[in-house]
Amino acid sequence: MKLDIETFRILQVLVECGSFAKAAERLHKAQSAVSYQVRKLEQHLGVTLFDRQQYRAELTPQGRVILAEGQKLLGQLSHIEQLAHSYREGWEPKLSLVIDGALPMEPILTALKRMAEHKVPTKIQLTVEFLGGVQHRFERDNAHLMLVKDYQHQLDYQVTPLPDICSVLLVSGVHQLAAMTHISLMQLQQFVELTIEDSSPQPTALDDMQFGGDKVFYLAGFMMKKHALLKGLGFGWMPTFLVNTELDNGTLVPVDYVGGHRHSFTPKLVATAGRPLGRAGQLFTQLIIEEFSRPQTDASAMG
Numbered sequence: 001m002k003l004d005i006e007t008f009r010i011l012q013v014l015v016e017c018g019s020f021a022k023a024a025e026r027l028h029k030a031q032s033a034v035s036y037q038v039r040k041l042e043q044h045l046g047v048t049l050f051d052r053q054q055y056r057a058e059l060t061p062q063g064r065v066i067l068a069e070g071q072k073l074l075g076q077l078s079h080i081e082q083l084a085h086s087y088r089e090g091w092e093p094k095l096s097l098v099i100d101g102a103l104p105m106e107p108i109l110t111a112l113k114r115m116a117e118h119k120v121p122t123k124i125q126l127t128v129e130f131l132g133g134v135q136h137r138f139e140r141d142n143a144h145l146m147l148v149k150d151y152q153h154q155l156d157y158q159v160t161p162l163p164d165i166c167s168v169l170l171v172s173g174v175h176q177l178a179a180m181t182h183i184s185l186m187q188l189q190q191f192v193e194l195t196i197e198d199s200s201p202q203p204t205a206l207d208d209m210q211f212g213g214d215k216v217f218y219l220a221g222f223m224m225k226k227h228a229l230l231k232g233l234g235f236g237w238m239p240t241f242l243v244n245t246e247l248d249n250g251t252l253v254p255v256d257y258v259g260g261h262r263h264s265f266t267p268k269l270v271a272t273a274g275r276p277l278g279r280a281g282q283l284f285t286q287l288i289i290e291e292f293s294r295p296q297t298d299a300s301a302m303g
Contacts, residue, residue, distance in 0.1 A: 008070030092278030107291030133199025189213030192234030
């Protein structure tokens, strides 16, 4: 005999009702059918589940343990049924996201929080990479979406531009560069440049925002880069949303570079045309557009 999970439902109703007669009435079964199901399970397991000497249908100690395990099975079955229903409704089992560390994290986390409030049944995997590593990971893992600063265009990419993000070329207020004006490229190259390391295993090109000097420190994220700037190790580009406070109090100042000390870029949310997004991917896209349209603050720190 194989265990019938429905028998555990009968046990649960029996305990709730307190008698075989009342349980049979609730289950719309004959009392004899309910008794037979319980007896059959007892014979199969080789244990007595109910104390039939009592007026009420009471579980034996062994019966209480077995019912508790049966309730776990019922809960797992219910979860499986809910998942299947979600998939029929268009929710994908998994949504994989690759995020560029140059972008603000606050709107991304807020979008994910709002998804959680929708009780989205989809498992979400979020990975952070930098520069060329974002597209490399997106393609290698066949991820659903990448939120990226820049990428090499592919014909099957579907691209959603997001609001521009401004970056500023900075240095510590006590650094030698802070006191210099009209700084040329040659002068700038005499100092240490702080930049973010490309997380791609095979970087193919120099970041077009680098200055080409010999003194370059490659760092593993923008928070490390910010600390290095504050320490006076060198100069480098930072998204303004990460350094508004330091710009206000003067601990970090713009570099007076003749080529300009500000530039903007347009982050993009990229999917693959041949892999249509399910409801979770569509919802995330909608929420990301909404959240990136809000003003960003220093709380957006990432990396």
